[in-house]
Amino acid sequence: xxxxxxxxxxxxxxxxxxxxxxxxxxxxxxxxxxxxxxxxxxxxxxxxxxxxxxxxxxxxxxxxxxxxxxxxxxxxxxxxxxxxxxxxxxxxxxxxxxxxxxxxxxxxxxxxxxxxxxxxxxxxxxxxxxxxxxxxxxxxxxxxxxxxxxxxxxxxxxxxxxxxxxxxxxxxxxxxxxxxxxxxxxxxxxxxxxxxxxxxxxxxxxxxxxxxxxxxxxxxxxxxxxxxxxxxxxxxxxxxxxxxxxxxxxxxxxxxxxxxxxxxxxxxxxxxxxxxxxxxxxxxx
Amino acid sequence: xxxxxxxxxxxxxxxxxxxxxxxxxxxxxxxxxxxxxxxxxxxxxxxxxxxxxxxxxxxxxxxxxxxxxxxxxxxxxxxxxxxxxxxxxxxxxxxxxxxxxxxxxxxxxxxxxxxxxxxxxxxxxxxxxxxxxxxxxxxxxxxxxxxxxxxxxxxxxxxxxxxxxxxxxxxxxxxxxxxxxxxxxxxxxxxxxxxxxxxxxxxxxxxxxxxxxxxxxxxxxxxxxxxxxxxxxxxxxxxxxxxxxxxxxxxxxxxxxxxxxxxxxxxxxxxxxxxxxxxxxxxxxxxxxxxxxxxxxxxxxxxxxxxxxxxxxxxxxxxxxxxxxxxxxxxxxxxxxxxxxxxxxxxxxxxxxxxxxxxxxxxxxxxxxxxxxxxxxxxxxxxxxxxxxxxxxxxxxxxxxxxxxxxxxxxxxxxxxxxxxxxx
Numbered sequence: 001x002x003x004x005x006x007x008x009x010x011x012x013x014x015x016x017x018x019x020x021x022x023x024x025x026x027x028x029x030x031x032x033x034x035x036x037x038x039x040x041x042x043x044x045x046x047x048x049x050x051x052x053x054x055x056x057x058x059x060x061x062x063x064x065x066x067x068x069x070x071x072x073x074x075x076x077x078x079x080x081x082x083x084x085x086x087x088x089x090x091x092x093x094x095x096x097x098x099x100x101x102x103x104x105x106x107x108x109x110x111x112x113x114x115x116x117x118x119x120x121x122x123x124x125x126x127x128x129x130x131x132x133x134x135x136x137x138x139x140x141x142x143x144x145x146x147x148x149x150x151x152x153x154x155x156x157x158x159x160x161x162x163x164x165x166x167x168x169x170x171x172x173x174x175x176x177x178x179x180x181x182x183x184x185x186x187x188x189x190x191x192x193x194x195x196x197x198x199x200x201x202x203x204x205x206x207x208x209x210x211x212x213x214x215x216x217x218x219x220x221x222x223x224x225x226x227x228x229x230x231x232x233x234x235x236x237x238x239x240x241x242x243x244x245x246x247x248x249x250x251x252x253x254x255x256x257x258x259x260x261x262x263x264x265x266x267x268x269x270x271x272x273x274x275x276x277x278x279x280x281x282x283x284x285x
Numbered sequence: 286x287x288x289x290x291x292x293x294x295x296x297x298x299x300x301x302x303x304x305x306x307x308x309x310x311x312x313x314x315x316x317x318x319x320x321x322x323x324x325x326x327x328x329x330x331x332x333x334x335x336x337x338x339x340x341x342x343x344x345x346x347x348x349x350x351x352x353x354x355x356x357x358x359x360x361x362x363x364x365x366x367x368x369x370x371x372x373x374x375x376x377x378x379x380x381x382x383x384x385x386x387x388x389x390x391x392x393x394x395x396x397x398x399x400x401x402x403x404x405x406x407x408x409x410x411x412x413x414x415x416x417x418x419x420x421x422x423x424x425x426x427x428x429x430x431x432x433x434x435x436x437x438x439x440x441x442x443x444x445x446x447x448x449x450x451x452x453x454x455x456x457x458x459x460x461x462x463x464x465x466x467x468x469x470x471x472x473x474x475x476x477x478x479x480x481x482x483x484x485x486x487x488x489x490x491x492x493x494x495x496x497x498x499x500x501x502x503x504x505x506x507x508x509x510x511x512x513x514x515x516x517x518x519x520x521x522x523x524x525x526x527x528x529x530x531x532x533x534x535x536x537x538x539x540x541x542x543x544x545x546x547x548x549x550x551x552x553x554x555x556x557x558x559x560x561x562x563x564x565x566x567x568x569x570x571x572x573x574x575x576x577x578x579x580x581x582x583x584x585x586x587x588x589x590x591x592x593x594x595x596x597x598x599x600x601x602x603x604x605x606x607x608x609x610x611x612x613x614x615x616x617x618x619x620x621x622x623x624x625x626x627x628x629x630x631x632x633x634x635x636x637x638x639x640x641x642x643x644x645x646x647x648x649x650x651x652x653x654x655x656x657x658x659x660x661x662x663x664x665x666x667x668x669x670x671x672x673x674x675x676x677x678x679x680x681x682x683x684x685x686x687x688x689x690x691x692x693x694x695x696x697x698x699x700x701x702x703x704x705x706x707x708x709x
Contacts, residue, residue, distance in 0.1 A: 012386055015380060016369060017376065017381075018379075043398055047398055051400065115396075117396075122373065122395050186326075188328070190328070279375040282368070283299065
């Protein structure tokens with residue numbers, strides 16, 4: 001038993017020493033821990049709806065109820081336009097990336113504290129914990145996506161340009177990871193983050209064109225200040241989703257690039273901050 | 286012979302959490318306001334500049350295939366050393382060089398999720414400990430059998446008894462077959478039967494020629510499993526010698542015997558806050574501190590401590606142990622539900638928890654007192670299993686007219702009757 005293992009386990013030499021300053025992301029190490037990423041993602045999925053009455057049904061019910069509520073408020077009450085698209089499709093196509101994003105951010109930001117017993121006892125690249133949380137949201141996204149497909153069949157809407165959709169999904173995930181990394185690392189030191197998150201997501205949702213057209217905001221802004229609105233990566237993502245799925249033209253392609261740039265800044269800064277704080281997690285969390 | 290572990294000048298400094306900083310001058314205030322965002326991001330807002338060295342200038346090496354014991358009191362730096370060696374936390378100074386895959390048994394049950402089944406948890410925990418899926422699948426049956434939970438393998442572990450849970454957790458960790466095994470006080474869990482199994486597993490690992498770093502308070506296990514030991518004292522390596530010599534050194538130096546043990550501020554581990562032990566005393570019925578108590582008299586144990594902040598659900602207790610570390614009894618000051626209710630939250634302040642060990646209870650001999658302050662399943666603030674040793678004199682106790690040592694830890698006055706129930 002033991003001899004077999006000595007052969008299979010590769011000899012590794014590790015030097016442990018104080019680390020200072022900026023540290024890059026160690027992709028090779030992440031690759032070595034790929035199974036842990038898979039397992040933790042799988043755990044988060046398994047656990048998500050345990051001991052609930054409806055189980056996975058929540059993945060269907062949640063976005064539907066959200067859509068109904070938003071339609072009631074912004075459609076029936078406020079009467080905002082949705083262009084040529086039926087309101088349910090218009091809202092639901094935006095809720096897809098929004099829920100992926102907001103669930104990932106709030107799960108990821110709690111993840112380090114929730115897994116403190118692992119972090120204080122075993123070594124692994126800490127980024128795996130929030131990363132797994134972000135990835136596990138993809139399943140809910142897929143379920144919601146199927147609902148949208150059903151709705152599109154019902155309304156006889158053909159998708160416009162599906163090729164770009166995976167790109168927008170990826171941007172959503174990476175933005176969520178960037179924001180989640182910031183909040184997760186801050187949450188280790190300040191549990192205030194827990195109380196900020198509900199406000200943050202509420203505010204962020206209103207600042208994203210979920211229940212209204214992005215153009216309605218863009219048009220109210222002077223030309224030279226329009227980029228300010230596009231700094232919210234979700235503006236670009238939601239516009240992209242509506243274009244890819246429903247054929248709604250984007251307000252301006254330049255604004256997509258602004259959103260992409262802003263998403264990149266969030267991701268890179270999140271990674272850098274997380275990595276520089278990583279070594280204190282076990283001592284403070 | 287090559288080294289499995291080489292440690293040089295290793296040190297770890299912890300920042301002590303505390304009250305807000307006070308700024309006296311306007312300049313300081315302005316400076317603080319300017320640097321506020323930076324300190325916010327560095328997580329330094331809640332902390333004072335006060336620091337402690339949990340580990341200081343530790344240098345040693347472990348040869349490939351060696352079984353090295355690590356002994357020392359709580360707060361001596363053992364756990365910090367293990368945490369650095371298993372890469373959980375970074376050292377502040379020095380370095381450690383490690384040749385080979387490190388597995389540690391200090392993380393028993395890490396990553397276990399109560400809602401998942403035993404089967405799912407085995408895979409999850411294995412992955413957390415760095416095993417490959419194929420490796421886990423291969424050893425799956427062995428793990429289940431070792432833990433003895435085969436009937437419940439598809440039940441959520443939240444329905445397990447605490448014993449089953451620990452056995453399964455240990456079993457996964459024990460089947461991780463690293464080149465260097467780090468073991469921290471795992472023998473404190475489980476029943477005697479399971480502990481025997483664990484010790485057996487560890488000697489297997491050692492016999493297979495792998496390197497083991499073994500931390501324990503259980504001197505008989507240390508003596509049985511290791512040939513050489515290092516003794517840690519206040520974050521420093523105090524002594525390194527063949528095990529027998531090292532254990533003697535540790536036993537003679539590591540606790541006070543004058544009936545009172547006091548804690549200086551720098552002896553209290555940083556993570557105990559807001560709890561801080563002050564003193565542990567053994568007193569006779571007249572209230573004087575004694576090194577030797579009388580078996581025929583009640584004996585008062587007094588634990589004095591301070592709380593810097595209120596603590597909810599605190600329980601402060603003692604372990605009474607033999608000199609070999611076998612626990613004779615455990616008792617907490619809120620064992621009585623009424624007392625627990627009444628002291629649900631203890632405000633900040635200085636406290637004394639007292640317990641009386643009744644007369645006619647302990648046999649003659651030497652005993653060890655350990656202390657513990659914790660909130661059940663929430664947090665263990667402080668514990669020291671070897672806080673104080675004291676002696677019991679059996680003068681006047683039952684059976685003293687026979688000048689022979691009597692076996693056992695207790696020596697109660699049992700109500701014997703002798704009746705003649707018939708003719709021969």
